[in-house]
Amino acid sequence: MKINRSELETVAVKPNQYPPEGTPEIAFAGRSNVGKSSLLNLLTGRKKLARVSGSPGKTRTINFYRINDEFRIVDLPGYGYAKVSKSVSEGWGEMMERYLEQRESLRKVIQLVDIRHAPSKQDVEMYQYLRHFGLDGIVVATKADKISRNQLPKQMKLIRQTLKLSAEDIVIPVSALKKTGYEELLDTMEEILEA
Secondary structure, X not given: OOXXXXXXXXXXOOHHHOOOOOOOEEEEEEEOOOOHHHHHHHHHOOXXXXXXXXXXXXXXXXXXXXEOOOEEEEEOOOEOOOOXXXXXXXXXXXXXXXXXXXXXXXXXXXXXXXXXXXXXXXXXXXXXXXXXXXXXXXXXXXXXXHOOOOOXXXXXXXXXXXXXXXXXXXXXXXXXXXXXXXXXXXXXXXXXXXX
């Protein structure tokens, strides 16, 4: 798949602000600072579609991007950032929960983890949550340029073990900086949309 057209369609906090159901959606979830905005910009071939920020926890809304007039990419708020007040992070939790539980157009959630570290407690909780709703199965290991080729198999195994992935679950190492791995992700997304 190639993304030729992408535009921010809606920024939402509550379900009544979501765009109409009917267009298939693939959502992206990950900890703050995992490289979600950089990945979305890489996938769409646009430098500033999703705002990349130096301060984690910037995305406080659910952002809906219309892609090729065929489907939507949905950018969920980053989770697990300590400097955000508890009431704010609980608000995000509720906002994400409502979206994940009630959205009929949602086909799959792609979870991002940092390849350099074992998935965090929040990553594990998020993946279990996605599994509960049948939205699991695809993990993107970001910042793949930050480890050596020799470290890659070890880190991939660590991610699989920590998240308790099945043999069918897909883990794709991606580097937004080196522009690697994203074609495989686009192919996987195409398969989701065709299923």
